Amino acid sequence: MSPxxxxxxxxxxxxxxxxxxxxxxxxxxxxxxxxxxxxxxxEIIFHSENGILGMGPAPAPGxxxxxxxxxxxxxxxxxxxxAYFHHTDSFAMIxxxxxxxxxLGAFQVSATGDLANWSTGAPGAVPAVGGAMDLAVGAxxxxxxxxxxxxxxxxxxxxxxxYPLTGVGVVSAVYTDLAVIDVTGxxxxxxxxxxxxxxxxxxxxxxxPLRLADDWRWLAAPDLG
Amino acid sequence: MIDKRVASLNEALAGIGDGxxxxxxxxxxxxxxxELVHALIDQGAKGLTVVSNNAGDGPIGLAxxxxxxxxxxxxxxxxxxxxxxxxxxxxxxxxxxxxxVAQGTLSxxxxxxxxxxxxxxxxxxxxxxxxxxxxxxxxxxxDQVLETxxxxxxxxxxxxxADRWGNLAYNKSARNxxxxxxxxxxxxxxxxxxxVELGAIDPEHVVTPGIFVDRVVEVPNPISxxxxxxxxxxxx
Numbered sequence: 077m078s079p080x081x082x083x084x085x086x087x088x089x090x091x092x093x094x095x096x097x098x099x100x101x102x103x104x105x106x107x108x109x110x111x112x113x114x115x116x117x118x119e120i121i122f123h124s125e126n127g128i129l130g131m132g133p134a135p136a137p138g139x140x141x142x143x144x145x146x147x148x149x150x151x152x153x154x155x156x157x158x159a160y161f162h163h164t165d166s167f168a169m170i171x172x173x174x175x176x177x178x179x180l181g182a183f184q185v186s187a188t189g190d191l192a193n194w195s196t197g198a199p200g201a202v203p204a205v206g207g208a209m210d211l212a213v214g215a216x217x218x219x220x221x222x223x224x225x226x227x228x229x230x231x232x233x234x235x236x237x238x239y240p241l242t243g244v245g246v247v248s249a250v251y252t253d254l255a256v257i258d259v260t261g262x263x264x265x266x267x268x269x270x271x272x273x274x275x276x277x278x279x280x281x282x283x284x285p286l287r288l289a290d291d292w293r294w295l296a297a298p299d300l301g
Numbered sequence: 302m303i304d305k306r307v308a309s310l311n312e313a314l315a316g317i318g319d320g321x322x323x324x325x326x327x328x329x330x331x332x333x334x335x336e337l338v339h340a341l342i343d344q345g346a347k348g349l350t351v352v353s354n355n356a357g358d359g360p361i362g363l364a365x366x367x368x369x370x371x372x373x374x375x376x377x378x379x380x381x382x383x384x385x386x387x388x389x390x391x392x393x394x395x396x397x398x399x400x401x402v403a404q405g406t407l408s409x410x411x412x413x414x415x416x417x418x419x420x421x422x423x424x425x426x427x428x429x430x431x432x433x434x435x436x437x438x439x440x441x442x443x444d445q446v447l448e449t450x451x452x453x454x455x456x457x458x459x460x461x462x463a464d465r466w467g468n469l470a471y472n473k474s475a476r477n478x479x480x481x482x483x484x485x486x487x488x489x490x491x492x493x494x495x496x497v498e499l500g501a502i503d504p505e506h507v508v509t510p511g512i513f514v515d516r517v518v519e520v521p522n523p524i525s526x527x528x529x530x531x532x533x534x535x536x537x
Contacts, residue, residue, distance in 0.1 A: 125404065126328040127474045142330055142527055143475040149329035149383075160473055162480040162508070163328070163354075164412045167405030171425060195430075202389055203401050204381040205431065210405030213424045244428035244444070 130158025415484025
């Protein structure tokens, strides 16, 4: 099989599916990379849960303003046309169904689109949920970006999540280092597969039944270094 | 004459007693009323219940209040922070109680307290461990969880500009929970970088109208959390 996609390549692949004009919220961590790979001909507005629409990239060194930060508490910039608002309005955007797309990481996704991404339930760990549960139920489409398997090789796409849930039946599609998979009423449907990977091999790395879409195709990502 | 200005941080905190519930604004360090929190440490109230998005980071502010053992219970969405071990240590020892609330629910519960809403249903947390023990009903074909208002005895908020009527304007994303917290507390206490004449804040630009604010104290150069963290890193 060909090598798995890098995280940048997964971010690139997610970015291709964000349409012109979309209001988008990127989760903390790996999803933040999506903003680096947007096609240039699209105007996309980024929302940050702490009260920003029209969020721009990180500032130049020395230009940081810690009153202008993203959900990960890192300094960002504001684009012309952007707006500030308070938290309750910000979560009205999220919970009221105004955000078109949210990209989140995951520990597990189930065959019916349940998402587990906030806690491993490990004893002694400090639980922390942030805005994940609001985004999971509120965004029109929840795209998950994740490695296909854990470091130990266990599937992250599973029949039922064993980790504590973030939301029930909320995930629209999963973008992994091996495939693009839609969550449908008839289960998980593989839309794209990385080059030369056998479908049966992907099945072996997945903990829930998979079906190959009639119009499936190879996933070709550019070499992003 | 209405004059909500007070001369000192200590005066601003008058009346906060042991066991009080306190809203503290902030998301990360933006919007944190750090000087008011430090004055609260000096003032000595203990057994506090604190409602804030995070549980403090670095050596200052809410983290210092927690480290001083003043907080009995934290109600927040995200107590894990990069440099903050004050909360983690006390939590591991069972010396601080924690109620985790989904961030949008936290903000809406605070708003509900300020807006006279008795309770509300939301799909957020339905089917998750955070809905345990709460009534869940189906509305519009979706499971929704009953949530109650989250008011406070006091709110501590940082603003950029204030006037003597208590009108507030904030700086960029530092407003975060401020407008909802100002509505929801019995007594709202604001530290502002600048107190200006009435009318100097364009009425179109007032974010929190003064009716929601009780006391205003000027703190021209508030401490920065990331600078405190950097200083500590250099010093150690």
